[in-house]
Amino acid sequence: MVRIGFEIHVQLKTKSKLFCSCPTNFLEAEPNTNICPVCTAQPGSKPEGINEEVIRKAVMVALALNCKIRDEPLRFLRKHYFYPDLPNNYQRTSEPFAVDGELNGVRIREIHIEEDPGRYELREGIVDYNRSGVPLIEIVTEPDMTTVEEARNFLKHLRAVLDYLDVILYPEIGFRVDANVSIEGGERVEVKNINSIHGVVRALKYEIARHKRMLAMGKKIVRETRHWDEVRGVTVSLREKETAEDYRYMPDPDIPPYHIDPALVKELRAKMPELPHQKRDRLVREYGIDESAAWTFVLDKELGDLFESLAKQFGVKNATSFCLNLRGELNYRDKYLAEIPNRERLTKLAELYFGGKITKPVYVEYLRKILDDPAFVPAEQEQLSDDAIRQIAHEIIKANPQAVADYKSGEKKALNFLVGQIVARTKGRADPKRAIQILREELQRL
Numbered sequence: 001m002v003r004i005g006f007e008i009h010v011q012l013k014t015k016s017k018l019f020c021s022c023p024t025n026f027l028e029a030e031p032n033t034n035i036c037p038v039c040t041a042q043p044g045s046k047p048e049g050i051n052e053e054v055i056r057k058a059v060m061v062a063l064a065l066n067c068k069i070r071d072e073p074l075r076f077l078r079k080h081y082f083y084p085d086l087p088n089n090y091q092r093t094s095e096p097f098a099v100d101g102e103l104n105g106v107r108i109r110e111i112h113i114e115e116d117p118g119r120y121e122l123r124e125g126i127v128d129y130n131r132s133g134v135p136l137i138e139i140v141t142e143p144d145m146t147t148v149e150e151a152r153n154f155l156k157h158l159r160a161v162l163d164y165l166d167v168i169l170y171p172e173i174g175f176r177v178d179a180n181v182s183i184e185g186g187e188r189v190e191v192k193n194i195n196s197i198h199g200v201v202r203a204l205k206y207e208i209a210r211h212k213r214m215l216a217m218g219k220k221i222v223r224e225t226r227h228w229d230e231v232r233g234v235t236v237s238l239r240e241k242e243t244a245e246d247y248r249y250m251p252d253p254d255i256p257p258y259h260i261d262p263a264l265v266k267e268l269r270a271k272m273p274e275l276p277h278q279k280r281d282r283l284v285r286e287y288g289i290d291e292s293a294a295w296t297f298v299l300d301k302e303l304g305d306l307f308e309s310l311a312k313q314f315g316v317k318n319a320t321s322f323c324l325n326l327r328g329e330l331n332y333r334d335k336y337l338a339e340i341p342n343r344e345r346l347t348k349l350a351e352l353y354f355g356g357k358i359t360k361p362v363y364v365e366y367l368r369k370i371l372d373d374p375a376f377v378p379a380e381q382e383q384l385s386d387d388a389i390r391q392i393a394h395e396i397i398k399a400n401p402q403a404v405a406d407y408k409s410g411e412k413k414a415l416n417f418l419v420g421q422i423v424a425r426t427k428g429r430a431d432p433k434r435a436i437q438i439l440r441e442e443l444q445r446l
Contacts, residue, residue, distance in 0.1 A: 001185075002208055004151050005143035007178040009136050010162060011116060011169040012057045017133035018115045019047035019092065019255070024169060026119075026130035039133035041087035046254050054135040055260060057167045058097065058113055060268050061137060064161050064275055065108050067101030069265050073257035074113075080248045084127050085118035092252055093138075097260060104157045106150075107142040114138060134169065143180060143188075148204045151179075155197045156299050160276040163301040163338070171338050179204060183211040187223040191235055194228050198334045203228040207235055279304060287316045296327055302337035303327060306346065313347075314354045322350055325364075329371055341374045349378045359431050361423055389422065389435055393442050396421045407443060415439065 014024055020038035023029070037045035062069060074097050078090040093114035101108030118132040139158070145151045155177070162168050168175070177200050182188045191207055194200045211221055226235040274282070276298045283294040283304070297304040303323055310319035326346070330337060337343065349370060353363040357380040369376040396418055397404055406414035415436070422435045 001183070002146050003143040003182045003188075004145040004148075004204065005180045006139070006141045006151075006155070007180070008139040008141075008155075008158065009116075009176045009178075010061070010139065010167070011173070011175075012054055012135045012137060013167050013169045014051060014053045014057065014135055016051055016053075018051050018054055018113070018135040019049075020133055021048065022133065024134050026128075026134060027170060029130050031126070031128040032130060034130040035132070039087075040129050047092070047252075050255070050258055051135060054113060055258070056264070056268065057135075057165075058111065058137050059260065059265060060165050060272070061139070061162065061167060062098035062101065062111050063265070063269055063272060064165060065098075065101040065103050065111070065139070065158075067098035067108055067111060069098050069260060070096065071262075073259045075257050076113075076252045076255040077249045078252050079114075080250075083117070083120065085120040085129075085132070087118070087129065087132060091115060091117060092255070103161070104154045106144045106154050109140045109142050111137055111139050143182070148201055148208070151204055152197060152201050155200060157276065159197065160299045160301060163336075164273055164275055164279075171336070179207075181207045181211065183208065183221070184215065186211065186215070186221040189221065189223065190225045191228050192225055192238065195230075196334070199228060199230060202233060203235060206233065210235065276301075283307070287311055289316060289320055293320055293324065297323055300327065300330070300336050300338075302343065303330075306337065306343070309347065310350055314350060318350075318354050322353075326367065329367060333371060335371075340371055345370050345376070345378060352378055352380055386434060386438060389431075389438050390442065392422055392425055393418075393435070393439050396425065396439075397442060404443065415443075 011024075016022060017024055017039055020036050022034045022036050022039055024034070026034055038047055059069060074094055076092050076094050078088075079093045080090045082089050091114060094112045096110035096112045098111040099109065101111070114136050116131050116134040116136050118127055118129040120127050141154075145154060159174060162175070163171065174196065177194045179191045179194060179200055180188050181191065181204065189207060189211070191203050194203050207226070214221060222240075224240050225238045227238050228235055279298045280291065280294045283289060283297065284291055287294075287308075297307045303326065306326075307319050307323045310322055313319075314322075326337070330340075340346075346367075349363065349366050352358045352366075353360070358366065358378075366376075366378040370378065400418060400421065404414070404418075407418070418439055419435050422439065
């Protein structure tokens with residue numbers, strides 16, 4: 001039996017770092033500019049007070065995951081390891097502040113707060129400390145997932161919850177996942193730092209197949225930490241799996257214990273926004289769509305919002321069709337709608353299509369261009385008149401005598417072929433419904 005569990009690291013959306021006032025926008029800043037003596041561990045520097053916004057965001061996530069907030073004062077520990085991106089040679093990480101949660105049938109063991117290390121470019125030998133000290137939460141699950149599909153569904157649901165709470169620092173990055181895998185009661189293997197849900201799925205499939213292959217050969221699974229090589233599509237051994245003792249945890253004497261105020265927990269619980277499962281139920285109730293479509297929409301917050309907007313303008317049926325097509329194209333690109341710039345172009349596309357200003361082939365072409373080209377703007381395209389379509393139909397009939405003969409003998413696919421030729425010739429400017437009707441009229445005259 002396969003057992004899968006996760007350790008998920010989420011960079012929290014705050015303006016300043018966990019223990020200093022340096023800004024968190026490390027992606028936009030020049031290397032080593034969002035730094036100070038605290039987040040670069042200069043001699044004599046001491047951490048400032050805990051960023052209160054980090055506590056608020058972390059508690060919101062814990063409540064959304066049905067966790068219990070612990071009453072005990074929260075202590076920060078020093079987790080020791082040595083790497084160029086860790087200026088202190090230890091990482092500040094809290095004891096669990098929330099425990100015993102659940103999401104999508106998967107138990108949440110604990111959540112704790114920690115600071116991100118810097119970024120080390122191994123090949124260039126360059127360290128950028130802009131990220132050092134950016135606040136993280138680590139969400140640790142129990143190994144409750146037994147299939148890759150269960151793991152995928154859990155991560156999609158978790159990502160949606162985090163989006164609805166608006167707590168992710170960079171939505172395009174999302175979160176980093178350490179996946180723990182064991183099979184048939186064997187040793188647990190950890191695959192570190194996977195940067196996308198798609199990557200997690202690929203890594204799990206590879207690692208499960210590797211375990212089964214080794215067991216079939218009579219080999220023993222070794223408890224270890226492995227790296228997911230995205231390019232090669234394989235996991236590579238890094239080191240033997242560490243234990244808590246290896247990190248030499250000790251209380252950080254520079255950070256006093258922090259007590260999470262029960263009044264704050266009560267306030268945040270009362271302000272909790274609509275969560276994905278709640279929105280799914282509302283869409284089913286208010287719009288009458290099936291639960292599967294509603295779940296597809298709400299797992300991508302921006303897509304769910306777009307569906308409601310389009311439903312009010314163009315009707316539920318049209319909005320459902322439009323958003324399902326859009327989700328399919330996004331899946332192909334492994335993207336969320338929030339990653340698409342200038343999303344108002346999609347509303348413009350819906351106006352053109354449902355207003356009869358463009359044909360379905362043009363709509364499909366425009367949709368793909370919007371997703372692939374940030375500069376593309378959909379515009380009305382002049383459709384061909386019936387006379388123009390009829391003239392092209394004559395030419396298509398003349399050029400394809402075998403297809404005409406097949407149609408006359410009762411072969412229905414021949415008509416589809418001929419219509420396809422008209423659509424291709426007109427580059428989508430011919431309405432397929434009108435093309436079918438006109439083509440049938442002309443074929444009946446032969």
